[in-house]
Amino acid sequence: MKKALVSIAFGLTASLFATGASAQATLNSVKQKGFLTCGSNTGLAGFGVPDAQGNWTGLDVDLCRAIAAAIFDDPTKVRYIPLAAKDRFTALQSGEVDVLSRNSTHTMSRDTQLGLDFPTINYYDGQGFMVRKSLGVSSAKELDGASICTQQGTTTELNLADYFRANNMKYEVVAFATSDETFKAYDSGRCDAFTTDASGLYAERLRASAPDDHVVLPEIISKEPLGPAVRHGDDQWADIVRWTHNAMLNAEELGVTKANVDQMKTSENPEIKRLLGSEGKFGEAIGLTNDWAYRIIKNVGNYGEIFEANVGEGSRLKIKRGQNALWTKGGLQYGIPIR
Amino acid sequence: MQTAVSQAPSPKRSFLYDPNVRGIFYQVLLVAIVSYLFYAAATNAIDNLQRARIASGFGFLENTAGFDISQTLITFSAAGSTYGEAFVVGLLNTLVVSAIGIVFATILGFIVGIARLSSNWMVAKVSMVYVELLRNIPLLLQLLFWYIAVLGPLPQPRNSVEMGAGFFLNSRGLFMPRPLYASDVWVVFAALAVGIVATAVFRYWARKQQEATGRQYPVGLVTLALVLGLPVAAWVVLALAGANPISFEMPQKGTFNLQGGMQVLPEFVALLLGLTTYTAAFIAEVVRAGILAVSKGQTEAAGSLGLKPGQTLRLVVIPQAMRVIIPPLTSQYLNLTKNSSLAVAIGYPDLVQVFMGTVLNQTGQAIEVVVITMGVYLTISLVTSFFMNIYNRRVAIVER
Numbered sequence: 001m002k003k004a005l006v007s008i009a010f011g012l013t014a015s016l017f018a019t020g021a022s023a024q025a026t027l028n029s030v031k032q033k034g035f036l037t038c039g040s041n042t043g044l045a046g047f048g049v050p051d052a053q054g055n056w057t058g059l060d061v062d063l064c065r066a067i068a069a070a071i072f073d074d075p076t077k078v079r080y081i082p083l084a085a086k087d088r089f090t091a092l093q094s095g096e097v098d099v100l101s102r103n104s105t106h107t108m109s110r111d112t113q114l115g116l117d118f119p120t121i122n123y124y125d126g127q128g129f130m131v132r133k134s135l136g137v138s139s140a141k142e143l144d145g146a147s148i149c150t151q152q153g154t155t156t157e158l159n160l161a162d163y164f165r166a167n168n169m170k171y172e173v174v175a176f177a178t179s180d181e182t183f184k185a186y187d188s189g190r191c192d193a194f195t196t197d198a199s200g201l202y203a204e205r206l207r208a209s210a211p212d213d214h215v216v217l218p219e220i221i222s223k224e225p226l227g228p229a230v231r232h233g234d235d236q237w238a239d240i241v242r243w244t245h246n247a248m249l250n251a252e253e254l255g256v257t258k259a260n261v262d263q264m265k266t267s268e269n270p271e272i273k274r275l276l277g278s279e280g281k282f283g284e285a286i287g288l289t290n291d292w293a294y295r296i297i298k299n300v301g302n303y304g305e306i307f308e309a310n311v312g313e314g315s316r317l318k319i320k321r322g323q324n325a326l327w328t329k330g331g332l333q334y335g336i337p338i339r
Numbered sequence: 340m341q342t343a344v345s346q347a348p349s350p351k352r353s354f355l356y357d358p359n360v361r362g363i364f365y366q367v368l369l370v371a372i373v374s375y376l377f378y379a380a381a382t383n384a385i386d387n388l389q390r391a392r393i394a395s396g397f398g399f400l401e402n403t404a405g406f407d408i409s410q411t412l413i414t415f416s417a418a419g420s421t422y423g424e425a426f427v428v429g430l431l432n433t434l435v436v437s438a439i440g441i442v443f444a445t446i447l448g449f450i451v452g453i454a455r456l457s458s459n460w461m462v463a464k465v466s467m468v469y470v471e472l473l474r475n476i477p478l479l480l481q482l483l484f485w486y487i488a489v490l491g492p493l494p495q496p497r498n499s500v501e502m503g504a505g506f507f508l509n510s511r512g513l514f515m516p517r518p519l520y521a522s523d524v525w526v527v528f529a530a531l532a533v534g535i536v537a538t539a540v541f542r543y544w545a546r547k548q549q550e551a552t553g554r555q556y557p558v559g560l561v562t563l564a565l566v567l568g569l570p571v572a573a574w575v576v577l578a579l580a581g582a583n584p585i586s587f588e589m590p591q592k593g594t595f596n597l598q599g600g601m602q603v604l605p606e607f608v609a610l611l612l613g614l615t616t617y618t619a620a621f622i623a624e625v626v627r628a629g630i631l632a633v634s635k636g637q638t639e640a641a642g643s644l645g646l647k648p649g650q651t652l653r654l655v656v657i658p659q660a661m662r663v664i665i666p667p668l669t670s671q672y673l674n675l676t677k678n679s680s681l682a683v684a685i686g687y688p689d690l691v692q693v694f695m696g697t698v699l700n701q702t703g704q705a706i707e708v709v710v711i712t713m714g715v716y717l718t719i720s721l722v723t724s725f726f727m728n729i730y731n732r733r734v735a736i737v738e739r
Contacts, residue, residue, distance in 0.1 A: 085700065086696045086697065086699070086700040087700075088700075089700065089703055090699070090700075090703075090705050093391065093393060093703070093705070094705075109701075110703075112392070113393070113394040113702070113703055114393060114394075114703035115388070115391035115392045115393035115703070135595075142594075143595075144594070145593050145594050145595050145596060145598065146594075146595045146596075147511055147595065147596060152406075152692070152696045152697045152700070153696055153697050153699075153700030153701065154700075157406045157697065158405045158406055158417075158701070160406075160407075161405055161406050161407050161417030161418075162405070162417070165416075165417060165418055171407075172409055172511075172596075173406075173407045173408070173409055174409050174606070174686055175406075175408075175409070175686060175688070175692075175696075175697065176686045177683055177684070177686075177692070177696060181684070181685075181686065184487075185686065188487070188491045188510075189491075189495055189510045190491070190510055190511070190605070192595045192596075231391060232391055232392045232393075233390060233391055233392065
């Protein structure tokens with residue numbers, strides 16, 4: 001017993017001291033390590049998924065690559081840590097990852113009680129349902145009495161309870177720890193419906209044994225602003241993540257792309273000059289070099305480019321820009337000015 | 340005569356070399372280090388939590404949970420229930436699957452263990468294959484096998500397998516009639532209570548009679564008649580008198596699934612099957628070892644007294660084998676309880692799945708949640724050991 005106590009004490013102290021050390025100056029520790037650790041999805045097509053060679057792709061992955069590009073001028077200096085929904089915030093709190101870029105919804109309680117900050121929103125989403133066509137269901141309002149598969153530890157799980165309660169319908173929830181287990185259970189017929197963010201529904205449908213047998217219902221039952229999260233209290237690090245996304249948005253708005261970024265360097269447009277670092281010292285202000293945004297665009301691309309490549313028309317998901325179009329085109333993505 | 344050597348004054352030893360003083364010193368030092376480590380860990384944790392603005396304390400247990408759970412033994416709803424109630428739901432689910440698993444694993448384990456020693460070649464080999472197969476495959480894989488390969492392919496609700504008497508089987512689980520009790524049901528339960536008491540009295544009397552006269556009575560039959568017969572008789576009498584003490588709510592086909600009745604989740608069945616068959620393989624080996632520890636002379640002596648093989652096993656061998664069996668059997672019970680936390684892999688809402696999964700994630704209070712969960716498993720295990728130790732003392736050899 002005494003031995004056990006001592007080892008518990010040692011374990012606790014070791015882990016707690018470790019937390020203390022990494023709670024500040026994330027940028028320095030990333031530079032020291034020489035790579036960024038990025039908490040990513042265990043596998044969600046279009047957002048964060050490894051291929052057979054272990055190369056990660058996706059919209060959330062590209063954000064990590066962009067951060068690495070801004071710091072190291074090399075988007076490959078990222079180590080991805082796949083995290084299940086229920087483990088993701090603990091991994092970030094404990095310092096296991098530097099940034100969590102894993103389609104996580106920004107909510108008030110996560111922002112204020114979990115010791116996290118959500119610097120920006122890189123995808124506006126909402127929760128939906130998918131069912132088998134053979135059920136003949138055309139609206140989520142008809143799901144009274146259905147079994148529904150969902151991933152635990154998500155806002156999805158909570159919205160589901162709210163929605164059925166508000167509509168006075170009964171349901172049976174079957175919650176699994178990972179998205180993989182959840183979808184497999186739905187696909188094997190354990191549940192009538194599968195629920196997650198709409199983007200996730202389209203992504204997961206591709207993995208179904210017969211994708212055409214499933215239909216996504218029209219209702220969107222929640223707001224899901226998805227974005228990267230960092231530990232609370234390291235403002236410099238939060239700034240880097242926030243401005244990485246904003247640099248990609250501004251680049252799209254100004255027409256700066258991966259292909260033309262070198263020519264754009266000679267542009268006389270003051271906004272482009274500030275973005276690419278030929279005017280002002282914006283990079284130094286966040287602890288980076290002044291060509292930080294140039295590095296991001298050169299190595300990864302602007303927001304429109306990564307959207308199209310990962311989830312848009314150029315990808316298997318074929319999701320429309322919709323809410324994620326630039327504000328100038330009727331969407332919600334609004335690049336905060338660099339000046 | 341006087342001794343020439345006078346008593347030498349005991350050498351003045353430095354008190355640093357006194358083994359008693361040293362012993363005390365080391366113990367005090369150890370306690371001080373351990374307390375310091377605890378103190379440092381606790382204050383450091385509190386500091387870090389505050390600096391990171393992570394909520395702390397146990398107040399979260401009273402906040403509204405806001406999520407639903409598939410299997411709840413107490414009333415639980417997303418609207419009104421708290422994280423504390425979610426904890427109770429998870430705990431009860433863990434206890435239920437462990438308790439039923441322990442009973443089934445014990446029965447199956449004893450059968451397989453005894454069968455492995457059978458003189459019938461076929462029976463012995465089948466038992467051997469069972470033991471070697473199940474105890475050498477990781478439990479997690481077995482759970483996934485039961486859940487995905489065995490229960491997964493069950494038909495969809497619209498094609499439910501009808502098993503008669505209101506029992507249905509489909510991919511959503513096993514459905515059965517739910518008993519509904521009327522107010523006069525107490526008569527039936529009273530009959531059951533009377534039956535149990537009467538059985539105990541009869542058994543006591545029969546044992547005394549056998550000790551005095553050697554005459555044996557059909558204890559098994561009488562027990563069955565009293566415990567089952569009396570309540571059924573009471574029910575029949577009530578039904579004839581026009582009352583209806585117990586009626587059944589049958590599962591009916593609904594839009595998506597069967598409605599009404601009682602439902603046993605496939606996650607529960609898969610976990611129970613996995614835990615039972617896996618632990619039974621270990622219990623079988625424990626039982627086999629226990630029986631082999633009873634010397635052959637005992638069996639031969641019983642045989643020469645004219646006892647049948649079944650009686651020999653039941654009256655002579657097993658009681659002596661129990662002394663060897665109980666301590667390792669306790670470990671197997673503890674293992675089963677702790678292994679039930681693998682439920683998380685197949686979506687059964689046990690303590691770890693509900694509390695360490697959803698609640699930890701929604702509240703972000705990892706330290707509190709993990710400490711509570713560890714405390715619960717420790718308590719369950721210590722309580723199990725405590726009762727098994729009492730039983731062990733009862734069956735232990737009495738030295739005269």
